[in-house]
Amino acid sequence: MFLSPPALHPPLITTDQDNDLVRSKIAALTAGQPKRAGRPIAAGASFSIALTTLSKSGNFDSYIDVQFPNQSGNPITASLLVDSGNNNMIIPNGDELVGVPGYTILGTALSPFTSCPANVVQGPLQIVATDGGVYQIDNCVFYACTPKSKKDTPESNFGMGRIHPWGSSHPWNKPLPNVVLQSPLSYGTDYRYAEIIFEEAATMLSSTADILVRRGSRLVMHTALPPGYTLLSTIPHKAWMSVVPTSFGIGGTPTGWPGTVSPLIAMIDTGGGPVILSDPDGYVWPKTWPDPVACPSWTGSSKNCNCISDPLQISLAAASGSGTYAYTIDTSALPPQRLTAVACEKAFYLEGEQGMNVGGITFLFNRLLIDYAGTRIGLAPKMS
Structure with missing residues (x-):
């Protein structure tokens, strides 16, 4: 192995x-x-x-x-x-x-x-x-x-x-x-x-x-589209499966991110890491949040990072059409001081793109559907 x-x-x-x-x-x-x-x-x-x-x-x-x-x-x-x-x-x-x-x-x-x-x-x-x-x-x-x-x-x-x-x-x-x-x-x-x-x-x-x-x-593999999902069309001509991020809150407080930066992507990445945020206008990274944590070593290749373990509120939208999806990362379900987000003035791991990587942490609270017949993903709350 x-x-x-x-x-x-x-x-x-x-x-x-x-x-x-x-x-x-x-x-x-x-x-x-x-x-x-x-x-x-x-x-x-x-x-x-x-x-x-x-x-x-x-x-x-x-x-x-x-x-x-x-x-x-x-x-x-x-x-x-x-x-x-x-x-x-x-x-x-x-x-x-x-x-x-x-x-x-x-x-x-x-x-x-x-x-x-x-x-x-x-x-x-x-x-x-x-x-x-x-x-x-x-x-x-x-x-x-x-x-x-x-x-x-x-x-x-x-x-x-x-x-x-x-x-x-x-x-x-x-x-x-x-x-x-x-x-x-x-x-x-x-x-x-x-x-x-x-x-x-x-x-x-x-x-x-x-x-x-x-x-x-x-x-789980299906021949037909399973019910219960909010479907979001993905952004074409990108190297990563992505939709559009529309808002980012910390501990119930709206941050104003992403502001006017454009174009934006939200990488749909099931790897088990935190949300990674590119924040060139400083809505998040220069500020003090209730639950800061030490940044991991891999953030060293990024510029001016702020690492937190606060609850998060995230909203996403389809690349085209009217689909939207909002969810919360609830820290009460996570180990204490579990890193939830890394916000950087310039995030190396976004590979030159502006926006966010939703991180594997997102899929501790949501199910993910990938539509290989079309160009969509689906998101739905985890069922107990």
Whole structure:
């Protein structure tokens, strides 16, 4: 199992001892799970896929187990970071796919984030549902890392973002001439709607330096649009799945952000970090708020940051049309002093854009629907 580190909060796995501990905890959790049944999922029926979450000091990541059929033996497996802030798949063990029937190497490239040598591969992807059935997506195109030396860092990423057009994430989604990569789930022809539903924060999050491993979050696949969601069209020609942020409050107090800055994006990123705010006009970062906390080390690449653990009120809008959605990040459901927002005069992790990254913290309080049939996301309050 290769545990890819996150980018927007301190890494959860920092030592070999951590890595060994996590592996043993995951093995214990999955021992009683349904095994691969060798049968396909029931056609047309919605189904769930278990996600493994790792949490430490209030932060979290989630992982999905995938496999690649191998006619001459057991499937080749990988555990990948679930990431709606990315929009392609990257596996760390690409060498294992070389020569496997059914997989075509289209060419070679460098992986998007660590520049690890990689094959660009086309072939079937399989995911085992919680009932043991197998969901197969044919002709998936993805990066398969093939590190050549100890300096090469393989990547592990299950990019779930729906951007449009798919080539908007150039060069990440255009590794070769005439090859445009997509989110792996978008290659499926029947199951076009994906829900990400995390466990309740009180159950899933660790407030200490001890790593908590859970298996209670899930990805649910549907052939038809599920009810109960507010649908928001996403912004075209952006490298990240995004909608429009319209307001930001702290502890019930409107801040005036975003003011007149334009254009704005709200990145829809399930990574387990805080809200990240670009605040060039100083509505938030220069001010004192009731619950300040020390800024993490990764904010050092940004300019003039203010880090808080206050409750938040956030409003979002569709890129086109009239859809709007408002929600609250309720700190009573979080570990004490859990970082909720980082507001910076210039936020490095917004990659030159103005606006916000809603952060994984948003999805402790909301369900996320991704519409691969169209260009929308859906948001709905978490159900107890």
